[in-house]
Amino acid sequence: MARRGENIYKRKDGRYEGRYIKYYDISGKAVYGYVYSRSYSDVKELLVKYKTEKPTRQSKNTLLSEWLKSWMKSQGTLKPTTKQIYKSHIDNYINPNLGKIPLKKLNGDILQGFINDLNLSASTVKNIFSILKSVLSSAEDNGLILNIWDKVKVPKKEKSIVQVLTINEQKLLESVLTSPLDIGVWICLYAGLRIGEVCALKWLNINFETLTLTVNGTQARTENGVEIIAPKSKSSKREIPIPVILINKLKEIPQTCEYVLSKNNKPVDIRTYRRYFKKLLQKADLPDIKFHALRHTFSTRALEVGMDYKTLSEILGHSSVGITLDLYAHSLNEHKRNEMNKLGRIFDK
Incomplete structure (x- = not known):
């Protein structure tokens, strides 16, 4: 009662x-x-x-910018990184273009014009529109507008090309890795970590007795600045066996800070390390590639030496084997050709 x-x-x-x-x-x-x-x-x-x-x-005269504020306040359970992405897209694209329009004056043509004028990648446009739909859906739930977004067309996301270093390119890169700060590159090449996971990695996460590395955090830029937060998904928390070559490289690094990747006794920021990686590429006379290509290179090398997809998926922290297959199945055409050619050798004996 x-x-x-x-x-x-x-x-x-x-x-x-x-x-x-x-x-x-x-x-x-x-x-x-x-x-x-x-x-x-x-x-x-x-x-x-x-x-x-x-x-x-609430009124139909409410400006979209006002409703956006109300909607953002209701998103308290979002991960800090997701919230920061939402805020960035709202502040940089949605509010400047649509914020001053009252909800009652919004229509499908206005939304389509907004989408068409976004000179961004298909993936980014899709993310922005997804946020806008959620915002407008909440306004519809409260009787402020009708569904005006169903017929809006967004550009189709093109399948991105997975960048992978060839074996020779990998050797060239490894030949210029001489500084303690380069350990992050070694870790990505031989354990497949994401850059945020490498920048959050602590020495206590590395067990030199069991030869394992534990991933239980990632570095991210949130509204509070640079923070160490939980990994992007449950499957991202994982324990990875460390190959001998990487163990030897780790043993060479002085443990002057609790973080493996550190400078001036502080963890290295993701943006700083990306810029540093670009300099390493120039030093090795390699083409400009994204840092994430190191993770793709690790995966490709692992498959080339015979690692099964299930094991690789778990090491990478993918939520399903399907993601791993979709990303890397096409990158082993030469390997697949050799496997197929084995069929003709059955009767050679």
Whole structure:
């Protein structure tokens, strides 16, 4: 039974439910928000917090920029990196172009024009439109607009070419890796880590007795600056056996900081390390490639020496073997040709 004036009820599942007025819709009707906890005092505390925020009256005259603010506040469960991406796309593209338009004046033609004018990659355009759809869907749920986005067409995402160093190119790159700071490149070439995972790697994550490396964090730039956060997915948390060549390289690095990749006793920032990698490419007289190509190179070398896709998928931290197959199956045409040619040798004996 609710205590007078508190709007807190005990549910059949044992939890307490608290109700508060979130805002008023365009008809003036109160729209309620709900909070849940197994603790009565926790629910009461949350209600006090939300009730101090004065309910607003939403209107079709509400500008998209105003609704964007409201929508972003409701996205509290987002990962810091995802939230930063959303904020960047909203601040740089959606708000400058559409923010001053009232919700009631938005239509499919305006959205299509916005999409067409974005001089960005198909992937980025798709991400921006996905955010915009979520924002407008929430406005539709609150009776402020109709669905105006279903017929908007976005450019199809082109399948990106996986950049991989040839064996000779890899040898050239390895020949210029002489500094302790180069250990990040060695780790990516022989363990397949992402750049954020390398920059977050600590010495305590490396076990020289069991010859294993544990990935349980990644470096990311959030609204609070550079932080070490949880990996991008559950499967990204993993333990990787370290090959002998990499163990030997790691043993050569002085442990002057808790981070493996460090400079001036501080972890190296991702942006800084990407710029450093470009200089290594120039030094080795190699073509300009993305840092992520090192991860692709590791995967290709692993498949070339006979590693199965399931094992490789787990080492890379992919959520499914299908992702690994889709990325790398096409990169072993020569290997596949040799395997097929074995069929003709069956009767040579």
